[in-house]
Amino acid sequence: xxxxxxxxxxxxxxxxxxxxxxxxxxxxxxxxxxxxxxxxxxxxxxxxxxxxxxxxxxxxxxxxxxxxxxxxxxxxxxxxxxxxxxxxxxxxxxxxxxxxxxxxxxxxxxxxxxxxxxxxxxxxxxxxxxxxxxxxxxxxxxxxxxxxxxxxxxxxxxxxxxxxxxxxxxxxxxxxxxxxxxxxxxxxxxxxxxxxxxxxxxxxxxxxxxxxxxxxxxxxxxxxxxxxxxxxxxxxxxxxxxxxxxxxxxxxxxxxxxxxxxxxxxxxxxxxxxxxxxxxxxxxxxxxxxxxxxxxxxxxxxxxxxxxxxxxxxxxxxxxxxxxxxxxxxxxxxxxxxxxxxxxxxxxxxxxxxxxxxxxxxxxxxxxxxxxxxxxxxxxxxxxxxxxxxxxxxxxxxxxxxxxxxxxxxxxxxxxxxxxxxxxxxxxxxxxxxxxxxxxxxxxxxxxxxxxxxxxxxxxxxxxxxxxxxxxxxxxxxxxxxxxxxxxxx
Amino acid sequence: xxxxxxxxxxxxxxxxxxxxxxxxxxxxxxxxxxxxxxxxxxxxxxxxxxxxxxxxxxxxxxxxxxxxxxxxxxxxxxxxxxxxxxxxxxxxxxxxxxxxxxxxxxxxxxxxxxxxxxxxxxxxxxxxxxxxxxxxxxxxxxxxxxxxxxxxxxxxxxxxxxxxxxxxxxxxxxxxxxxxxxxxxxxxxxxxxxxxxxxxxxxxxxxxxxxxxxxxxxxxxxxxxxxxxxxxxxxxxxxxxxxxxxxxxxxxxxxxxxxxxxxxxxxxxxxxxxxxxxxxxxxxxxxxxxxxxxxxxxxxxxxxxxxxxxxxxxxxxxxxxxxxxxxxxxxxxxxxxxxxxxxxxxxxxxxxxxxxxxxxxxxxxxxxxxxxxxxxxxxxxxxxxxxxxxxxxxxxxxxxxxxxxxxxxxxxxxxxxxxxxxxxxxxxxxxxxxxxxxxxxxxxxxxxxxxxxxxxxxxxxxxxxxxxxxxxxxxxxxxxxxxxxxxxxx
Numbered sequence: 001x002x003x004x005x006x007x008x009x010x011x012x013x014x015x016x017x018x019x020x021x022x023x024x025x026x027x028x029x030x031x032x033x034x035x036x037x038x039x040x041x042x043x044x045x046x047x048x049x050x051x052x053x054x055x056x057x058x059x060x061x062x063x064x065x066x067x068x069x070x071x072x073x074x075x076x077x078x079x080x081x082x083x084x085x086x087x088x089x090x091x092x093x094x095x096x097x098x099x100x101x102x103x104x105x106x107x108x109x110x111x112x113x114x115x116x117x118x119x120x121x122x123x124x125x126x127x128x129x130x131x132x133x134x135x136x137x138x139x140x141x142x143x144x145x146x147x148x149x150x151x152x153x154x155x156x157x158x159x160x161x162x163x164x165x166x167x168x169x170x171x172x173x174x175x176x177x178x179x180x181x182x183x184x185x186x187x188x189x190x191x192x193x194x195x196x197x198x199x200x201x202x203x204x205x206x207x208x209x210x211x212x213x214x215x216x217x218x219x220x221x222x223x224x225x226x227x228x229x230x231x232x233x234x235x236x237x238x239x240x241x242x243x244x245x246x247x248x249x250x251x252x253x254x255x256x257x258x259x260x261x262x263x264x265x266x267x268x269x270x271x272x273x274x275x276x277x278x279x280x281x282x283x284x285x286x287x288x289x290x291x292x293x294x295x296x297x298x299x300x301x302x303x304x305x306x307x308x309x310x311x312x313x314x315x316x317x318x319x320x321x322x323x324x325x326x327x328x329x330x331x332x333x334x335x336x337x338x339x340x341x342x343x344x345x346x347x348x349x350x351x352x353x354x355x356x357x358x359x360x361x362x363x364x365x366x367x368x369x370x371x372x373x374x375x376x377x378x379x380x381x382x383x384x385x386x387x388x389x390x391x392x393x394x395x396x397x398x399x400x401x402x403x404x405x406x407x408x409x410x411x412x413x414x415x416x417x418x419x420x421x422x423x424x425x426x427x428x429x430x431x432x433x434x435x436x437x438x439x440x441x442x443x444x445x446x447x448x449x450x451x452x453x454x455x456x457x458x459x460x461x462x463x464x465x466x467x468x469x470x471x472x473x474x475x476x477x478x479x480x481x482x483x484x485x486x487x488x489x490x
Numbered sequence: 491x492x493x494x495x496x497x498x499x500x501x502x503x504x505x506x507x508x509x510x511x512x513x514x515x516x517x518x519x520x521x522x523x524x525x526x527x528x529x530x531x532x533x534x535x536x537x538x539x540x541x542x543x544x545x546x547x548x549x550x551x552x553x554x555x556x557x558x559x560x561x562x563x564x565x566x567x568x569x570x571x572x573x574x575x576x577x578x579x580x581x582x583x584x585x586x587x588x589x590x591x592x593x594x595x596x597x598x599x600x601x602x603x604x605x606x607x608x609x610x611x612x613x614x615x616x617x618x619x620x621x622x623x624x625x626x627x628x629x630x631x632x633x634x635x636x637x638x639x640x641x642x643x644x645x646x647x648x649x650x651x652x653x654x655x656x657x658x659x660x661x662x663x664x665x666x667x668x669x670x671x672x673x674x675x676x677x678x679x680x681x682x683x684x685x686x687x688x689x690x691x692x693x694x695x696x697x698x699x700x701x702x703x704x705x706x707x708x709x710x711x712x713x714x715x716x717x718x719x720x721x722x723x724x725x726x727x728x729x730x731x732x733x734x735x736x737x738x739x740x741x742x743x744x745x746x747x748x749x750x751x752x753x754x755x756x757x758x759x760x761x762x763x764x765x766x767x768x769x770x771x772x773x774x775x776x777x778x779x780x781x782x783x784x785x786x787x788x789x790x791x792x793x794x795x796x797x798x799x800x801x802x803x804x805x806x807x808x809x810x811x812x813x814x815x816x817x818x819x820x821x822x823x824x825x826x827x828x829x830x831x832x833x834x835x836x837x838x839x840x841x842x843x844x845x846x847x848x849x850x851x852x853x854x855x856x857x858x859x860x861x862x863x864x865x866x867x868x869x870x871x872x873x874x875x876x877x878x879x880x881x882x883x884x885x886x887x888x889x890x891x892x893x894x895x896x897x898x899x900x901x902x903x904x905x906x907x908x909x910x911x912x913x914x915x916x917x918x919x920x921x922x923x924x925x926x927x928x929x930x931x932x933x934x935x936x937x938x939x940x941x942x943x944x945x946x947x948x949x950x951x952x953x954x955x956x957x958x959x960x961x962x963x964x965x966x967x968x969x970x971x972x973x974x975x976x977x978x979x980x
Contacts, residue, residue: 029620031607034557036620039635042554064532067524068609068640068656069580072587076594090559091584091597092609095644097562097577104566107581107606116597117521119558119582119609130519130526139831145529150558150640154585166558341629 005353007287012231013159016282020160023290023354025277033158033165037274040354043298045168045274049148051200051295052170052272055192061144061172066126068150069117074125078250081124084217088154090119090165119152124218124243124269127173128251135175135265137256142185143175151273161278162235162490169273175265177255179244182266183221186242189270190223193238201276202293202406203227203283204413205237206436206485208461213445213452216269220244226460226485228413229282232434234460234487237279240270278490283409284378290355291377293405294398301327301334301394302356304347306363313338319367319387320360326391332398352377357401358394378404419483426474426486430455436487440480442473451475457486495843497777502721503649506772510650513780513844515767523648523655527764530844533788535658535764539638541690541785542660542762545682551634551662556616558640559607564615568740571614574707578644580609580655609642614708614733614759617663618741625665625755627746632675633665641763651768652725652980659763665755667745669734672756673711676732679760680713683728691766692783692896693717693773694903695727696926696975698951703935703942706759710734716950716975718903719772722924724950724977727769730760768980773899774868780845781867783895784888791817791824791884792846794837796853803828809857809877810850816881822888842867847891848884868894909973916964916976920945926977930970932963941965947976 005018020026025041037045053063069092075082096111120126127145135143148170158164172189176182190207197205205225215222219241227237248254248264257263284291294300303324305316317336327334337347344361351359359375366372372390374383378401385393416435420426429437441447441459451474452458466482473480495508510516515531527535543553559582565572586601610616617635625633638660648654662679666672680697687695695715705712709731717727738744738754747753774781784790793814795806807826817824827837834851841849849865856862862880864873868891875883906925910916919927931937931949941964942948956972963970 027620027623029557029616031557031559031561031616034559036557037555039552039554043552046553062529062533063536064529065527065658067519067521067526068642069521069524071521072595072597075587082595087588088586090582090607091587092580093583093597094581095578097565097579097581097608105562105572107562107583117580118587126519126521130517133517152558168555 005287005289008230015287016278017160019281019285019289025281025290026160028160033155035158035160035164035166037168040298041277044280044292044296045277047296047298048196048200048276049170052192052196053146053148055196056146056170056172059144059188059192061146061174063147064145065147065149066123066130068120070120070123070126072116072118074129075118077125078218078246080246081218081250085121089121090152090154092117092119120149121151121153122269122271123147123149123151123171124173124247125251128247128253128267131173131175131265132251132253135253135255138177138258141175141177141255141265142181144172144185145174146170146172159278161274161281164274167274169271171269171271174268175248175253176268177257177263177266179266182244182268183242186221186223186240186268186270189268190225190238190240193240193270193272194225196272197225197227197237197276197279198406200293200295201280201283202295202402202409203237203279204406204410206461206463207465208463208485210239210461211445211448211459211484213448214458216241218243218246219269220246223464224461226487227279227283228416228436228487229279229490230412231282232416232488234436234485234489235275235279235282236460236489237276238270238272241268243267243269284405285355288349288380289353291405292355292357294357294402297355297357298333299335299354299356300332300398301358301360302351303334303336303360303362304344304351305336305338306344306361306366312364313340315364315367316362320362320372323372323387323390323394327394330391330395332395348375358397376401378408417485420474420486421471423474427455430457430486430488434488436460436485438483439474439486440471440482441484442476442478442480447473447475447478451486457488460485460487460489495777495779498720505777506768507650509771509775509779515771515780516650518650521655523645525648525650525654525656527658530788531767534770534782534786535767537786537788538686538690538766539660542682542686543636543638545686546636546660546662549634549678549682551636551664554635554637555639556613556620556637558610560610560613560616562606562608564619565608567615568708568736570736571708571740575611579611580642580644582607582609610639611641611643612759612761613637613639613641613661614663614737615741618737618743618757621663621665621755622741622743625743625745628667628748631665631667631745631755632671634662634675635664636660636662649768651764651771654764657764659761661761662759664758665738665743666758667747667753667756669756672734672758673732676711676713676730676758676760679758680715680728680730683730683760683762684715687715687717687727687766687769688896690783690785691770691773692785692892692899693727693769694896694900696951696953697955698953698975700729700951701935701938701949701974703938704948706731708733708736709759710736714951716926716977717769717773718906718926718977719769719980720902721772722906722978724926724975724979725765725769725772726950726979727766728760728762731758733757733759774895775845778839778870779843781895782845782847784847784892787845787847788823789825789844789846790822790888791848791850792841793824793826793850793852794834794841795826795828796834796851796856802854803830805854805857806852810852810862813862813877813880813884817884820881820885822885838865848887866891868898907975910964910976911961913964917945920947920976920978924978926950926975928973928975929964930961930972931974932966932968932970937963937965937968941976947978950975950977950979
């Protein structure tokens with residue numbers, strides 16, 4: 001495999017795009033801003049989906065499916081929401097094509113819709129319009145529903161997985177009898193996301209609350225998890241919103257409580273998307289290609305036989321077969337790569353590019369010595385191991401790689417989270433180091449906006465574990481009650 | 491549960507709609523022609539997806555995801571395809587909304603797309619446009635890809651699950667080096683569908699080939715599975731297409747063969763959709779509600795305690811607990827319904843409406859006698875069983891219900907498949923009996939078209955197991971080499 005990619009130090013952005021394409025994860029298409037998720041990339045996304053879906057169900061949620069199209073007028077019903085979402089949207093205006101008389105086709109002007117339909121950028125409006133019929137009594141609550149779907153937000157500047165016009169996601173939409181219950185749900189789902197990011201994706205995240213400027217359009221509170229990429233930029237990896245009664249009021253969703261009184265319903269929504277793929281790639285990968293945590297690797301162990309004749313290859317296969325069977329029995333995915341179209345060196349490079357966590361090379365000499373050669377993708381370390389007990393050792397190694405990736409990313413984040421105590425220090429850190437900058441802020445949207453205009457940095461979150469510490473805003477010098485996390489962000 | 495539905499004999503169509511809504515499967519929305527798939531209905535669809543997806547993977551396929559939008563010009567590239575699909579489509583013409591100055595929003599006329607985008611009605615064009623970059627050499631073949639997606643075909647008359655503007659489906663799109671391999675693939679996937687319909691859905695199907703009139707737009711051959719509903723109308727439950735080199739030629743997809751020569755690639759596509767939900771419902775259900783084969787039932791066994799006090803209820807629970815644990819251990823889904831908001835009779839009706847295969851009622855007296863009362867949803871039979879060995883017996887009963895549903899549907903189809911040997915007989919059968927009518931046809935599209943105009947009946951398929959039998963066309967009297975299956979169809 002002679003597929004070289006740009007190095008990170010040379011051009012981080014280009015490194016990312018090269019990697020996504022050459023590892024077979026995704027690619028651009030002729031449809032502006034829309035990507036194709038290729039089989040290998042989709043295989044990783046499917047693993048993410050399966051784990052998340054199981055967690056949603058464990059926490060009492062069920063899946064459903066709501067329409068792709070939303071009548072234009074629905075967006076105007078919630079005042080804040082319309083400003084946030086009804087802007088860069090795909091608009092369906094016609095429902096028929098006709099032959100244009102020259103072998104092509106054209107839009108049939110007769111088939112104009114009375115009211116335009118918007119391809120959903122998010123589904124609060126259509127879902128709350130439906131919930132009105134579903135919720136009558138306190139017995140119908142809580143309603144805990146999730147949807148896996150495609151959504152469209154028209155983007156001018158796109159980047160594979162990170163920002164595309166169409167993307168895939170899940171969106172949870174829940175309805176509750178009380179404010180407390182809704183807040184508890186929003187916080188619970190934030191925990192589900194944080195646990196998934198850290199224990200499955202091996203991506204450390206800061207849990208926090210968004211400032212008013214960065215809040216979801218229509219929410220009273222937006223919780224988020226924020227991760228730090230290798231270039232020192234932050235990436236929002238998931239959000240969970242406490243929506244108060246805003247959507248219930250906009251769509252007139254009331255329930256009769258136990259005392260027979262009508263009340264508006266309380267809401268949450270929460271989502272993660274194929275953007276997580278970007279976070280996964282940018283957290284762990286290196287100049288040789290993708291690095292995957294074993295829990296999300298479609299292929300966890302690959303075996304490359306070294307041989308000169310077909311007979312030798314079969315000897316190696318027979319030698320490794322008990323190990324293969326043993327790994328499979330434990331649910332570990334393993335492939336014996338017997339393709340004779342490529343040399344071992346080419347295969348090694350291919351499995352480095354695609355991030356297979358453990359690679360085993362094995363030839364006649366290894367068999368004689370009752371050994372195998374193990375290569376770890378994360379550290380690129382090579383080891384000679386006895387074939388005896390290899391199954392146990394490989395299983396432990398996969399776990400060790402999982403932990404190592406998390407620890408490595410956590411160390412990186414720790415090293416790249418710094419305090420700034422003056423404006424000059426803040427600007428210098430942003431320019432020279434990047435990363436998370438923990439600084440005092442006076443709590444006003446105006447100051448946050450000014451900081452953004454001056455530096456492009458935004459408040460990524462007010463950390464949930466923020467310690468009370470009085471200080472002075474780095475820009476205005478006004479009093480502050482605690483530090484918040486700033487960063488340049490994707 | 492006081493939810494009555496129209497009986498089948500009174501109004502079959504209304505019975506279906508009532509059932510779909512009252513069993514919590516799906517409902518209409520304010521978006522014309524689009525449905526919401528409710529959690530219970532989606533739970534069944536998820537089970538279908540899981541089984542099918544596993545089968546696709548067992549047969550070597552991988553999943554990927556292609557764009558929702560297709561540039562209008564792509565449709566004109568394959569001549570037959572444009573006539574079949576580029577007609578009743580949702581057309582995106584703009585990409586931005588703006589405030590209209592009166593609190594509402596309007597389409598921004600400045601944001602008009604240069605080329606309109608079509609919301610995919612099927613994805614052959616965008617996929618083959620992508621395959622051009624993926625396929626270079628015989629080493630890249632076969633390419634065996636499937637996509638789970640939503641598609642849109644603008645429909646004027648809709649019916650939940652059976653015909654909706656937006657629906658969910660999977661579409662397989664494969665590329666092969668030779669004609670033989672592609673034909674083999676199309677036939678293999680037909681077998682996968684037929685096996686799924688019969689052994690999982692318990693819906694007997696006829697495997698066959700479509701006549702030219704009913705063939706997929708752009709295919710050389712369309713294979714199908716056809717099922718018979720309780721009202722004597724046929725329903726196409728899945729199709730698999732041999733596309734020849736049509737799309738490869740339209741999108742210039744060539745590969746270099748082992749001899750270094752460039753050739754066009756051979757293609758198939760195949761799909762099943764949420765329409766299967768309609769087939770499932772209409773094949774088995776009755777006037778009390780849904781009847782589900784155990785292999786697709788989200789809940790397979792429900793236990794309803796009969797009690798007067800909380801204490802009695804807990805006694806019943808303790809009595810049933812070993813049975814509950816035993817069933818769960820075997821992977822059987824079971825619920826102990828301890829809701830005190832509803833009486834047992836209400837619960838019985840609810841579980842009949844939602845088609846839970848096995849219902850167990852149990853009170854203090856049953857405990858004294860070391861018994862439980864079992865009710866089968868399929869036959870409505872009630873039985874007193876000993877609690878000893880109940881786990882084995884219930885597991886066997888679920889299997890028996892699965893088989894019984896299939897056999898019952900097969901008997902119905904056998905009774906409702908008749909031969910017609912003259913035009914008068916054909917017309918009389920259609921009018922008085924419905925069902926499948928096996929008759930001779932002269933093989934011409936014109937005759938098929940005329941029969942359709944005269945009777946609304948179409949050729950559902952030329953069965954794969956058609957026996958050679960010469961005869962005369964029921965309409966024209968011209969020679970025929972075998973019988974084909976006619977029916978009125980959904």
